[in-house]
Amino acid sequence: MRGVYMKNEPLLEVNGLKTYITLENKKQAKAVDGVDFVIHKGETTALVGESGSGKSMTSMSIMRLIPEPSGKIVEGSIKLEGKELLKLSEKQMEKVRGNEIGMIFQDPHSSLNPVFTIGMQIAEPLRKHKKMKKKEAYKKAVELLVMAGLPNADQIVKMYPHQLSGGMVQRVVIAIAMSCDPKLIIADEPTTALDVTIQSQILGLMTELKDQTNSAVLMITHDIGVVSEAADKVMVMYGGQIVEKASVKELFRNPKHPYTIGLLASVPRIEVEQERLESIQGTVPPSHAFPKGCRFAPRCKHAIEACTKTVPELIESSNDHEVRCILYRGEETRPCDNHEQRNTN
Amino acid sequence: MYIYVIRRILLFIPMLIAVSFIVFMLAFIAPGDPLTGERIDPAVDAEVLDQRREALGINDPFYVQYFDWLGSVAKGELGNSINYNSRTVEGLILSRIDNTLYLSVFSLLFTIIVALPIGIYSARKPYSLLDYGATTFAFLGLAIPNFFAGLLLIYVFAFQLGWFPSQGSVSTVGLSGFDYFFDKIRHLILPGTTLGLASTAIYMRYIRSEMLDVMTSDFIRAVKAKGMGNRSVLYKHTLRNALIPVITLLGFEFGMLLSGAVITEAVFNYPGLGTLFLDSIINRDYPVIMGINLILSVTILVGNLLADICYAVVDPRIRYD
Ligand SMILES: Nc1ncnc2c1ncn2[C@@H]1O[C@H](COP(=O)(O)OP(=O)(O)OP(=O)(O)O)[C@@H](O)[C@H]1O
Ligand code: SF4
Ligand SMILES: [Mg+2]
Numbered sequence: 001m002r003g004v005y006m007k008n009e010p011l012l013e014v015n016g017l018k019t020y021i022t023l024e025n026k027k028q029a030k031a032v033d034g035v036d037f038v039i040h041k042g043e044t045t046a047l048v049g050e051s052g053s054g055k056s057m058t059s060m061s062i063m064r065l066i067p068e069p070s071g072k073i074v075e076g077s078i079k080l081e082g083k084e085l086l087k088l089s090e091k092q093m094e095k096v097r098g099n100e101i102g103m104i105f106q107d108p109h110s111s112l113n114p115v116f117t118i119g120m121q122i123a124e125p126l127r128k129h130k131k132m133k134k135k136e137a138y139k140k141a142v143e144l145l146v147m148a149g150l151p152n153a154d155q156i157v158k159m160y161p162h163q164l165s166g167g168m169v170q171r172v173v174i175a176i177a178m179s180c181d182p183k184l185i186i187a188d189e190p191t192t193a194l195d196v197t198i199q200s201q202i203l204g205l206m207t208e209l210k211d212q213t214n215s216a217v218l219m220i221t222h223d224i225g226v227v228s229e230a231a232d233k234v235m236v237m238y239g240g241q242i243v244e245k246a247s248v249k250e251l252f253r254n255p256k257h258p259y260t261i262g263l264l265a266s267v268p269r270i271e272v273e274q275e276r277l278e279s280i281q282g283t284v285p286p287s288h289a290f291p292k293g294c295r296f297a298p299r300c301k302h303a304i305e306a307c308t309k310t311v312p313e314l315i316e317s318s319n320d321h322e323v324r325c326i327l328y329r330g331e332e333t334r335p336c337d338n339h340e341q342r343n344t345n
Numbered sequence: 346m347y348i349y350v351i352r353r354i355l356l357f358i359p360m361l362i363a364v365s366f367i368v369f370m371l372a373f374i375a376p377g378d379p380l381t382g383e384r385i386d387p388a389v390d391a392e393v394l395d396q397r398r399e400a401l402g403i404n405d406p407f408y409v410q411y412f413d414w415l416g417s418v419a420k421g422e423l424g425n426s427i428n429y430n431s432r433t434v435e436g437l438i439l440s441r442i443d444n445t446l447y448l449s450v451f452s453l454l455f456t457i458i459v460a461l462p463i464g465i466y467s468a469r470k471p472y473s474l475l476d477y478g479a480t481t482f483a484f485l486g487l488a489i490p491n492f493f494a495g496l497l498l499i500y501v502f503a504f505q506l507g508w509f510p511s512q513g514s515v516s517t518v519g520l521s522g523f524d525y526f527f528d529k530i531r532h533l534i535l536p537g538t539t540l541g542l543a544s545t546a547i548y549m550r551y552i553r554s555e556m557l558d559v560m561t562s563d564f565i566r567a568v569k570a571k572g573m574g575n576r577s578v579l580y581k582h583t584l585r586n587a588l589i590p591v592i593t594l595l596g597f598e599f600g601m602l603l604s605g606a607v608i609t610e611a612v613f614n615y616p617g618l619g620t621l622f623l624d625s626i627i628n629r630d631y632p633v634i635m636g637i638n639l640i641l642s643v644t645i646l647v648g649n650l651l652a653d654i655c656y657a658v659v660d661p662r663i664r665y666d
Contacts, residue, residue: 065569067561091574098572111567113582114662115589125571160661176571 012039017076027288031057033240044217046227049237055220099129102177106189108169112161119157144175167198188220203230239295246321256323364642424632434636445617449602451533452541464552486546495539495612512614536613555587600648
């Protein structure tokens with residue numbers, strides 16, 4: 001039954017996912033390199049990390065839309081309500097895309113076909129997945145647009161994408177993603193291309209729609225602000241791996257991984273006067289040449305020799321808080337002490 | 346849409362006038378006149394020649410001649426030919442233009458029918474055997490000059506294999522109905538293919554690269570994320586966008602076809618506008634040259650107009666300016 005909150009029931013289970021890309025020079029980019037996570041019904045889970053950390057590749061793997069033949073899911077399991085997506089045929093997978101999983105992309109204008117009307121583009125998945133007749137699908141399209149906060153929907157369905165503003169188009173894209181009542185919505189940086197004022201409207205709309213339909217959201221972003229505004233849980237990604245997982249509250253109160261601490265420190269805070277924005281030194285290593293041990297080691301202030309030997313495991317350091325850093329093997333040191341001192345002086 | 350089309354048509358008129366002026370200018374400043382050859386003949390009196398010039402209006406000032414000419418062009422009169430027993434130029438052109446139109450349409454169809462499927466296939470399976478074959482063909486098609494390709498086709502398909510005629514546009518007079526039609530087509534195959542070869546090569550590559558370009562665009566990924574099948578992605582979303590520049594180019598191509606036919610018609614001795622044009626140049630038959638020049642320029646302009654209108658039809662971003 002729709003609308004009944006069934007929290008903690010797993011919806012999407014990703015295990016040991018590895019997605020590699022063969023580069024032109026035959027090197028392998030390990031874009032996603034052993035990712036595990038669970039998304040529960042009714043929850044918004046954020047996936048954060050710097051550019052190139054493998055966020056989009058993770059979401060494209062779930063959709064099985066990795067650009068072929070260079071990209072390939074080499075290992076792992078992706079289960080949607082227990083159904084293994086990696087074993088589905090292409091035809092079966094088409095019935096998942098847009099139907100059970102809806103997707104929202106970063107740049108709304110470039111995610112609509114410029115030569116077709118808005119109505120046609122919303123009606124398309126309805127006609128395919130819900131076998132609606134043309135008239136019926138267009139009627140539903142109008143309803144969806146109204147639901148997405150576009151009141152003059154009956155005119156908008158006749159328009160073309162270039163006639164609408166970015167915020168309006170993103171509402172259209174949300175309407176498309178929601179059209180077939182998906183169980184999961186993947187939003188890959190849904191607000192990055194939008195004005196700040198529109199951003200929180202769109203985030204609000206997404207949360208509202210998610211609650212109405214009891215679906216779950218995987219919110220991909222590099223913006224910690226978006227995380228605190230819209231998510232229930234957070235996963236921090238670095239170098240193709242998840243380095244920290246926790247609830248939003250817990251992560252903001254008690255960040256553990258040195259990378260997460262660096263990310264939080266680079267966010268401007270109004271209550272603290274900072275001389276300049278703290279930012280993590282160095283750059284993300286390219287995914288075809290990761291360092292041998294911990295992938296963050298070259299940039300980590302706390303790195304010790306053991307860090308460069310083997311990749312640390314993702315371990316549960318406290319209740320529902322997982323971290324991939326050898327400092328937490330016995331929970332003896334807290335690198336964030338350092339960071340808090342600086343912020344409070 | 347209508348405003349856009351009307352604006353284009355209004356723009357068409359000054360261009361038409363400019364073109365008529367240039368066509369006239371070119372003929373006017375060209376050295377010699379139809380009587381130049383006869384001056385060398387000592388038997389012809391220079392005074393008689395001058396009288397004839399006066400009668401033809403050759404001695405009138407430039408602007409008088411231009412407006413005289415423009416006036417009659419407006420009435421559909423292009424003057425009289427000097428060589429073809431003084432037949433009217435419009436009559437001469439009309440008697441030939443149908444053949445050239447058949448040839449042009451045939452070659453355009455050839456281009457579309459060959460280039461479209463091969464271009465799409467090459468984009469679907471880039472670096473496949475057929476794609477490499479198409480690439481090779483495209484290079485040859487572009488590198489080999491038209492007349493040479495024509496001679497090659499004549500040698501192989503007319504002389505060696507004897508499949509198609511190498512000359513003319515009909516074999517025997519008095520054919521009618523289907524026989525006439527098929528005879529016409531048989532005569533069109535070699536010159537039509539020759540004429541269409543280069544553009545087929547271009548379009549094949551063009552369609553391929555446009556398709557590949559669109560295929561990697563974000564909205565195609567979004568269409569796939571909606572769960573749309575391969576056919577819809579390829580033939581509805583990708584092709585529709587890839588064809589926008591192609592259709593526009595076809596409009597220009599259509600305008601260029603008549604002028605492009607000149608050399609090909611000469612190679613195949615095909616009785617069209619092109620052979621008439623060449624004959625007239627050799628004979629300094631200025632009224633005919635001007636007439637054909639005018640027709641060719643106007644078709645190019647019409648082609649451009651067509652291209653603009655097609656563009657608006659296929660691309661809503663232009664339509665709703
Ligand atoms: N088309 C591609 N060809 C080659 N390598 C790629 C391609 N797309 C992604 N990669 C590699 O995969 C890695 C992860 O890329 P991904 O797009 O998932 O990053 P991201 O976290 O989404 O970054 P962003 O914030 O910039 O979107 C990159 O480091 C890059 O090296
Ligand atoms: S494992 Fe070592 S290098 Fe990696 S984050 Fe922890 S302390 Fe830093
Ligand atoms: Mg990305």
